[in-house]
Amino acid sequence: MKNIPLLIGAILFSTLFYRQGIGLNLSLFSLLTICILFIYNKTAFTKKSTILFSTVFLITAGAVFIYKSNLSIIANVATFITLIGHVTEQKSSVYINWINGLYSSIAGYFHRNFNDIEKDKKVVLKRKIDYLHLIKIIGIPLVTLVIFISLYKNGNPLFSDLISKIDFSFINMQWLLVTTLGYYLLNNISKPVRVDPATTHDLNTLNSLEKRGEIEIEQLKKENQLGFILIALLNVLILLFLITDITYLVSTTDLRASVFSNQVHNGINTLIASIIIAIIIILYFFRGNLNFYKNNKNLKTVAYIWIILNIILVINIAIKDYQYIYYFGFTYKRIGVLVYLLLTIIGLFTTTIKVKQIKNFWYLFRVNTLTAFTILIITSTINWDNYITYYNLNHAKSMDFDYLINLSDNNTFLLKDYIDKNNLNVEKELAVERKHKEYLLELENNKWQEIQYDNFKIK
Amino acid sequence: MNVPSVILKSTLLSASIFWIIVMSEDFNLDMIPFIFFSFIPISLCCLITILFTITPFFWLKKMNMSNNEVYKKWFPYYAIICFSLCFYGVIKSNFNIYPISFLASAFFTTMQSWIWFAKANNAQ
Numbered sequence: 001m002k003n004i005p006l007l008i009g010a011i012l013f014s015t016l017f018y019r020q021g022i023g024l025n026l027s028l029f030s031l032l033t034i035c036i037l038f039i040y041n042k043t044a045f046t047k048k049s050t051i052l053f054s055t056v057f058l059i060t061a062g063a064v065f066i067y068k069s070n071l072s073i074i075a076n077v078a079t080f081i082t083l084i085g086h087v088t089e090q091k092s093s094v095y096i097n098w099i100n101g102l103y104s105s106i107a108g109y110f111h112r113n114f115n116d117i118e119k120d121k122k123v124v125l126k127r128k129i130d131y132l133h134l135i136k137i138i139g140i141p142l143v144t145l146v147i148f149i150s151l152y153k154n155g156n157p158l159f160s161d162l163i164s165k166i167d168f169s170f171i172n173m174q175w176l177l178v179t180t181l182g183y184y185l186l187n188n189i190s191k192p193v194r195v196d197p198a199t200t201h202d203l204n205t206l207n208s209l210e211k212r213g214e215i216e217i218e219q220l221k222k223e224n225q226l227g228f229i230l231i232a233l234l235n236v237l238i239l240l241f242l243i244t245d246i247t248y249l250v251s252t253t254d255l256r257a258s259v260f261s262n263q264v265h266n267g268i269n270t271l272i273a274s275i276i277i278a279i280i281i282i283l284y285f286f287r288g289n290l291n292f293y294k295n296n297k298n299l300k301t302v303a304y305i306w307i308i309l310n311i312i313l314v315i316n317i318a319i320k321d322y323q324y325i326y327y328f329g330f331t332y333k334r335i336g337v338l339v340y341l342l343l344t345i346i347g348l349f350t351t352t353i354k355v356k357q358i359k360n361f362w363y364l365f366r367v368n369t370l371t372a373f374t375i376l377i378i379t380s381t382i383n384w385d386n387y388i389t390y391y392n393l394n395h396a397k398s399m400d401f402d403y404l405i406n407l408s409d410n411n412t413f414l415l416k417d418y419i420d421k422n423n424l425n426v427e428k429e430l431a432v433e434r435k436h437k438e439y440l441l442e443l444e445n446n447k448w449q450e451i452q453y454d455n456f457k458i459k
Numbered sequence: 460m461n462v463p464s465v466i467l468k469s470t471l472l473s474a475s476i477f478w479i480i481v482m483s484e485d486f487n488l489d490m491i492p493f494i495f496f497s498f499i500p501i502s503l504c505c506l507i508t509i510l511f512t513i514t515p516f517f518w519l520k521k522m523n524m525s526n527n528e529v530y531k532k533w534f535p536y537y538a539i540i541c542f543s544l545c546f547y548g549v550i551k552s553n554f555n556i557y558p559i560s561f562l563a564s565a566f567f568t569t570m571q572s573w574i575w576f577a578k579a580n581n582a583q
Contacts, residue, residue, distance in 0.1 A: 099535070099539070102539055102542075103535045103538060106538055106539065106542040107535070107538035107570055110538070110570045110571070110573070110574060111534070111535075114530060114574050114577060114578075146488075146491060147491065150489075150491045153488060163488070173479075173482065173483035173486075174483045174484070176483075177479070177480065177483050195535040196532075197532070198535075
């Protein structure tokens with residue numbers, strides 16, 4: 001009886017996904033997932049955080065239905081894994097939710113199977129004998145029968161004719177396999193499992209750093225001096241880099257796309273290296289008892305200055321990226337740079353909190369993974385292709401029209417509208433018309449499982 | 460640890476999964492000899508995979524660690540990595556039936572093999 005929801009779910013799974021593209025089916029599957037999780041884990045759904053994650057999951061499901069972009073599909077899968085992990089353990093960090101969620105989704109059945117063996121060996125032993133017997137009475141006669149049929153088939157044409165008339169085509173084996181896969185997946189997630197000792201370690205680890213043993217003043221003094229000199233010198237270096245870079249930025253009049261591209265991408269490479277080294281050095285010096293050393297004010301000050309200078313470096317690259325976008329329009333890479341810069345600013349901000357409030361490495365990891373996850377969800381709810389196209393057509397000083405045509409179908413109606421109202425060369429108009437026609441055809445051919453929001457626009 | 464027994468069971472399981480998926484696409488009685496011949500490469504694949512990726516966890520464990528603890532500590536990460544590689548392979552193959560059959564059988568067989576090894580130890 002308790003498996004009935006899973007069986008219904010498995011049939012729904014194959015109905016939704018068997019030989020279908022992505023569309024309404026993924027959104028409906030998200031609903032089905034929440035139903036299955038709720039049926040088998042009612043206590044988890046009494047927590048507000050579980051309801052929040054479920055809501056976020058439904059929002060990403062809605063984004064898949066409305067935009068069907070790769071980003072929204074990735075966000076939906078990421079939220080699915082996070083929700084499963086959160087149902088396993090509500091108090092754990094988001095990265096532990098990912099591990100638990102992924103593990104539950106792919107191997108929950110095997111984990112539970114092993115635990116059942118642990119709990120009740122006698123029952124399992126009985127089952128094992130039953131399975132073995134079942135395999136024997138079905139498998140051996142079946143295999144023998146098939147071997148003999150193939151032998152007799154070659155020896156007697158009448159028998160061969162008779163055998164060839166047997167038609168099992170009404171049994172759709174692939175549909176059955178997809179249903180089995182659906183059952184396996186839903187069975188895995190129905191009772192999510194946790195990965196230990198990772199989950200226990202996470203639950204037992206607080207965010208604050210504590211004193212380790214006795215404070216050895218002499219050793220801390222030396223470490224403090226080393227840290228101060230190192231970070232101070234790095235401050236001088238980054239300051240010099242910033243001055244030269246800003247001077248170049250102000251004085252340059254070269255507006256070629258390749259120049260902007262080089263500047264932004266070289267800047268990003270510098271930034272990646274700089275930020276990673278900055279955080280590693282800060283984590284190294286502020287890993288233990290130096291946090292509690294009375295005379296560490298100077299070291300903290302240079303660390304703050306270094307973080308501020310890195311933030312200025314981020315702003316500097318953001319300005320370059322903004323100029324690049326202003327003159328040549330949006331592209332995914334340019335948006336990616338902005339997202340990376342936003343993540344960097346948050347990373348530097350949390351590092352400052354780590355130093356100021358004496359937090360540990362796990363604090364940084366927890367907050368930053370949660371931030372990255374939040375940004376992924378927010379960005380997945382934006383129709384980027386449409387937005388890029390709108391901005392580039394209406395506001396950019398110059399743009400690459402072919403780039404817009406090669407974007408996903410989310411900008412098709414906007415492009416069609418644009419060529420209807422403006423005079424473009426024939427080649428571009430033909431390309432847009434072709435894209436529009438192909439998209440309309442695709443929408444018309446969508447089965448109910450593949451329906452998306454744009455299907456309602458054409459009716 | 461009864462490695463030969465696990466390899467034998469893995470070969471049977473792997474061959475079953477592989478041929479069930481292949482036959483779901485196209486079944487022909489003439490394929491039967493190939494099914495029997497396929498046991499040789501499948502058993503070799505099982506032997507290599509199990510010997511090089513699963514048994515080291517149990518052979519190199521600490522003296523005071525039971526197989527049950529080895530299973531609980533390492534199996535989740537093994538499952539995640541194995542799934543990631545198989546899924547990547549399926550995508551790279553452009554969802555072709557033969558790679559899907561091979562990788563699906565590899566995934567499920569390795570998962571079940573871990574349980575066989577851990578169970579064998581518990582019974583000892």
